[in-house]
Amino acid sequence: MTSEPDRDTVDGNDDVVGRYDDYVMPIWKSLNVPVKRASNCTVEDYEGNEYLDVFSGISVTNVGHNNEAVVEAAKAQLDEFVHGCSYVHPSEQVARLGERLAEITPGDLQKSFFCNSGTEAVEGAIKLARKYTGSKEVLALEMAFHGRTLGSLALTGNKAYKSEMAPTINDVAHVAPPYAYRCQMCSGGPCSCACADDLERVIGTHTSGDLAAVVVEPVMGEGGIIVPPNGWLERVKEITHDHGGLLIVDEVQTGYGRTGEMFATEHFDVVPDILPQAKGIANGMPLGAFTASAEVADAFEAGDHLSTFGGNPVACAAALATIDELEDGIVENAREQGAWLSERLADLEAEFDVVGDTRGLGLMQGVELVDPDGDTGPMGVAPEPAPKVAKQVGNRLKESGIIIGVGGYHKNVMRFQPPLTISRDQLSRAVDSLHDALAEVET
Template identity: 45%
Template sequence: MPLEKPIGPEAILEKKKKYIMPCLAHFYKEPRQFVKGEMQYLYDSEGRKYLDCFAGVSVINCGHCNPEINARVVEQVQSLQHVCNIYLTENFVNLAEKLAEVTPGDLQKTFFCSTGTEANEGALLLASIYTGRDEFIALRNGLHGRTKLTMSLTGIQMWRTDPHPCGGIHFAPNAYCYRCPLGKKFPECDYACADAVEDLIKTATSGRPAALIAEAIQGNAGIITPPRGYFKRVKEILESHDALLIIDEVQTGFARTGKMFAIENFDVVPDIMSMAKALGNGAPISAFTASAKIADTYTKPGASTLGGNPVSSMAGIGVLDYIKEHNLMENARERGQQLCDGLAELQKKHPIIGDIRGLGLMRGAEFVHADKSPAAEELDRVLEAMKDRGFIIGKNGVARNVMAFQPPLVITAADIDNVLNNLEDVLTELGY
């Protein structure tokens, strides 16, 4: 049976205005309706093809409609979709076993849910159960979810829409070297932003925080990438106060940074780790994981109706197998370096690119004016022009002035050259 003709972007916008809550915005002044995905490419309702450089915000790491993963998902859909995890099925324990093999250090036991927000909420709950404490530390400009607690721990004002946030939360400076919140320079600063966690514990908390939660790389903040020794210093400080380190890998996990998890780039093992997005390659699945010592304190009844259902779990198994079999970590490192080098060349010719940062295929280019103030409107014009040329690139940053490259990890060297060449043309045409 043939598919109905797509209704098109204008009709979608009309329905969106009538039926969808207005908190949900969209990219582009002239948005497109996407109707098909094929590995690193998207297609719109008019048949136009696009190179996807954002992967649904770090979700489609293994490519759109990946045939190897989808074949396994379809087979599962046709045999057993759901019974709830209070009954015995095999896929979710097999996926948990695989996660124990690829997560850092002694992280071993997992709880499955459906969204990154749920995973972070669960990680925070586990930290409170284990420590018997209820104060938390987060980093400025971090983003951890849309529930009351995770939104309260989010350090970006535009995402803190709850008019009555939770108490007992304290914010430490983030490691934003391009715009250091402490006005210092690295490496002369000697990780002053990490040392600020110690001061915060002593002056703003009871002295007994449960945990600090942080993204290994702050995605929505603008691909803020700490110096290599930052998390080691933070972990030492937390351990001296018997507090835990929770690492939010929702956006950075599953080969995105050239390692299976971004925190591995910093040689630190977190006490608890959350994950989502790319774990399902589009299927709704998330998880938080911890060492047996910590996880085994979670003994009161807990379940998630859809968490780790057979279909999503099969997608997760397929993702882990595909990453390994197709060397996606290596490709993320190589293509990420190619992208970074190319952006650095563009920066020499186009001073609107003020800073380039990130790891692997999670890269940000911050757009600034001559006085270093954010150039958000200029970035929007660049992204619109790139979209019209067939490239979907993200944006983030507190001022929405950071061009975000987070493509499917199956992207090729030719694809990177293509997007860089077109970006140079657009920057030149716009006089940036």
């Protein structure tokens, strides 16, 4: 008689993947590296293979996998209590984290609502904007990503995420993104911020004049690491306020040192009205937040918005430790290593025809791959995107022991978003491996 397998043991990578296939609903598994343990910038699978991680769980483990200070802070809180529901029982960790966010977020942002994820933070920010303004309509960017629940999906400007899942918020319109490489308005020439000015046209033609908010990412992550030109965010805020709306800047992916500043809006000297955040906030513990000025935040009355697990004290303890770690030289490292990485990636753009564009801020950098011999790509400018080549390059890097993101609206962008603790030697190894992979696909 054949004995049943031991559910408490795992027999290699295939066993883990097989159990996913049998018992977990379909998810994104393009990297397909089952992780047994991780430390700083390295992950290890169930067969002892080690990988340099330059994607950090989609820009989450900003202070390194298994950061000792963060782990110890979470363990210490576990010994005290795990759950008291922060919206029923006040706790020290939640109060302290709210105070810290008031200190580190831009401008006069002061009061925070804690939730569990970036998606929830964006949805809560929309509710707050509607309550404060008394208006309902929301504008977002084409190619943007703000989450996958039905409300946040309405803001997301990508058909691939919406297929057969029509969102429930109907009062949403979209405006062109600041995608200089494939600009619809500048035709590849010098950027004029015309896409920001086009917000006026969209408000006039696609809304009823009942604007609650405009939602943007300061650097578009899932869209392909798209960095807006100087003046763009400032102009968007000006137009938004002219029409009575609030500017919501989604820093879920860009926050907590990712771009070389604590928050990406600091590069553009713009203070949002509401700032959703998550991912790097607690280095992998489930936590999100949205922060607003006292005036805007006080539009919420008790009970207007609640979250059973939001502000979990263990996650908040991890977040406090994460912020301390970031301020102890890690944000500075992201700035310095990001500047070096940007130069190295620009060298690849100059060397390889298949590299159409490189761009980014800090340790949020993208390499857009194209077919130099193909037709003109979408929007009538720049070569055709090369998603198949990007997938090949990603697989080649994985074979070399490098985990990198492959994404973008056209699925043709290699995404460098490593832990912000990464060393120059580790980055150099990743870029050298990318160079070799590009050389292989271009021959």
